[in-house]
Amino acid sequence: MQLRAEHVSKAFGPVAAVTDVTLTIGHGITGLLGPNGAGKTTFLSLVLGLQRPDAGELQVLGLRPEEAGPHIRARLGYGPEHDAFPPDVGAEDFVRHLARLHGLPPRDAAGRAAEALRWTGLGEEVRRPLGTLSTGQRQRVMLAQAVVHDPELVLLDEPTSGLDPLQRDEMLDLIRRVGTDLGRDVVLSSHLLHEVERVADGVVILDEGRVVAEHRLDGGHAEHDELLLEVEGPVDALVPHLREAGLRVTGEGSSRLLVTAADDTAVDAVRDALADCGVGIRRLERVPVGLQELYAEAAG
Numbered sequence: 001m002q003l004r005a006e007h008v009s010k011a012f013g014p015v016a017a018v019t020d021v022t023l024t025i026g027h028g029i030t031g032l033l034g035p036n037g038a039g040k041t042t043f044l045s046l047v048l049g050l051q052r053p054d055a056g057e058l059q060v061l062g063l064r065p066e067e068a069g070p071h072i073r074a075r076l077g078y079g080p081e082h083d084a085f086p087p088d089v090g091a092e093d094f095v096r097h098l099a100r101l102h103g104l105p106p107r108d109a110a111g112r113a114a115e116a117l118r119w120t121g122l123g124e125e126v127r128r129p130l131g132t133l134s135t136g137q138r139q140r141v142m143l144a145q146a147v148v149h150d151p152e153l154v155l156l157d158e159p160t161s162g163l164d165p166l167q168r169d170e171m172l173d174l175i176r177r178v179g180t181d182l183g184r185d186v187v188l189s190s191h192l193l194h195e196v197e198r199v200a201d202g203v204v205i206l207d208e209g210r211v212v213a214e215h216r217l218d219g220g221h222a223e224h225d226e227l228l229l230e231v232e233g234p235v236d237a238l239v240p241h242l243r244e245a246g247l248r249v250t251g252e253g254s255s256r257l258l259v260t261a262a263d264d265t266a267v268d269a270v271r272d273a274l275a276d277c278g279v280g281i282r283r284l285e286r287v288p289v290g291l292q293e294l295y296a297e298a299a300g
């Protein structure tokens with residue numbers, strides 16, 4: 001596990017930016033999805049150890065950011081939402097400088113900077129002053145500096161903001177390749193559902209500082225799955241049994257029921273109910289809920 005938060009809260013004066021957040025982030029690409037002001041940037045700043053939580057426990061790469069901020073930051077890559085690039089410095093010089101700050105020796109830093117920038121698809125532009133680069137090119141520099149020191153986990157805060165649709169697609173491909181080419185885990189903050197759906201293996205949805213849903217997108221266990229149940233014969237006796245077991249049931253009156261699973265014991269509960277009623281089973285399978293439905297549900 002790369003990151004674990006338990007009941008983490010952070011307020012700025014009267015503004016509760018992050019409230020009672022409990023989540024775990026494992027390997028792969030995890031989307032941190034939520035509208036503007038949901039607390040994504042604040043959460044990332046707690047992970048980086050740049051802010052201290054008011055309450056709760058955070059563990060990042062097995063360490064507590066409050067105590068081990070510099071150690072954690074050495075092992076993380078970070079692309080903030082807004083860059084603060086020095087306009088007169090060349091892209092390659094800048095990324096090399098950051099690699100040096102991360103502790104790489106001069107020759108390694110130069111090699112790694114050139115390699116990281118090439119990997120993002122930048123060409124001759126790497127020698128141009130940062131102030132002359134387009135938004136798309138700047139975002140590539142942002143990504144290059146986030147991976148230059150070969151971090152274990154890469155945090156990217158709204159890395160596609162300001163990009164046109166084509167540039168956005170290219171950036172999402174690169175983010176996907178942080179996992180496939182570089183073998184690194186990523187937390188991708190975004191307010192765009194389709195973006196997260198396209199590249200992430202899992203998603204945590206935040207709204208007004210709270211976690212409103214966690215969902216796996218890679219076919220793994222999903223908390224909010226629905227089960228499609230087809231039985232032999234009438235279901236009238238079965239439905240109350242399912243409800244008693246705490247399941248939500250729709251489709252009464254037919255032999256096909258949609259059973260909403262609150263957790264992964266639902267399959268067992270369905271089997272028990274079937275056995276109790278002596279009803280035969282024809283089909284039982286998971287129907288993964290689309291992220292769209294989940295987001296809509298989360299947004300109330």
Ligand SMILES: Nc1ncnc2c1ncn2[C@@H]1O[C@H](COP(=O)(O)OP(=O)(O)OP(=O)(O)O)[C@@H](O)[C@H]1O
Pocket residue numbers: 012015016017034035036037038039040041042043081158191
């Ligand atoms: N330093 C701060 N001082 C006061 N309020 C803050 C500060 N940082 C964040 N906030 C407030 O905390 C809430 C969460 O903000 P945050 O930037 O974490 O959200 P976000 O999901 O990253 O949104 P965005 O994508 O718009 O940045 C907002 O209401 C914001 O105004």
